[in-house]
Amino acid sequence: MGRGVGFGKVILFNEHFVVHGVPGIAAALDKRLVCETVLEPGQGWVLDDLRDPELKQGFEREWDKFKGAVDAILGAAGVDTSANRIRIRLRGDVLPASGMGWSAAFSVALARAVADEFGLNLTDEQIFQLALEGERVYHGLPSGIDPLVATVGGVVWFVKDKPNRFEKLKLPIPMRIVVAYSGVPSDTAKAVAGVRERKEQFKQKYDQIFEEANALVNEAKAALGSGNWERVGELMNRNHRLLQEIEVSCEVLDRMVGLARSAGALGAKLTGGGLGGCVVALTPDEELQEQVAQKFDEAGYRAVRALVGGST
Ligand code: MEV
Secondary structure, three states: OEEEEEEEEEEEEOOOHHHHOOOEEEEEEEEEEEEEEEEEOOOOEEEEEOOOHHHHOOHHHHHHHHHHHHHHHHHHOOOOOOOOEEEEEEEEOOOOOOOOOHHHHHHHHHHHHHHHHOOOOOOHHHHHHHHHHHHHHHHOOOOOHHHHHHHHOOEEEEEOOOOOEEEEEOOOOOEEEEEEEOOOOOOHHHHHHHHHHHHHHOHHHHHHHHHHHHHHHHHHHHHHHOOOHHHHHHHHHHHHHHHHHOOOOOHHHHHHHHHHHHOOOOEEEEEOOOOOOEEEEEOOOHHHHHHHHHHHHHOOOEEEEEEEOOOO
């Protein structure tokens, strides 16, 4: 039997900008997906989805991408599925909401399980590369920040480069956040393609916004490192404004960001691909976290209370 774990994630700063080489900061959530593989007589692979029923809702609509990602990961790992059938057992509590890194968490969990099953002895870098094959099926040409944080956990500073660069950031104490799902699925590949087009078309304007994003993420790194949550919150708000300017926010996300701020969050922004998907709100203490999460719940959004920069 093989077993592997991948973390759900939230992007704290610079989604989209990160695709173009600007640093981004992401954090692993204390939510994860677990894959177990069992070899049995037969060929190909089958899925035992052992997640809670509410986490499986709508999964059939994603089946083609899921199947494509499994095939891509098994193929890249050199697994011969004609000798045995692989039963993939899937467990875990990552909400399948675009923005929380479900596909990256799954891709990493499967890559780790397969490596374990076949004794491949892979490094984290190799696991990341395998998971990236799965991510490409879901998202086209991703930066790699999602599978990186799903692989290594913690809070990560990431630069897409050749080779990619990353650094784990140490927070003085873990940070409480609320991630809330708008109920509108986000098409990350489409949003990324839109930014690419507009960046070419409105070069001067976009160059300026990208420069601001670059300066901002450096300030965010310092603020996170010193546990200056007020400052982190302000920078999240500014980051949301930049994301609005590159047109990846939308009415529902702006409304949710407003709701979080008026409920007392120190900062809030969209997180992930945008144009739907999720927002993240900074709520350092437990009471504030509960207050903001409840506001989201009352307004009909799905809120996840999470702790980042702790043991994950
Ligand atoms: C998606 O979680 C984050 C994006 O920046 C895309 C990527 O980095 O691959 C929008």
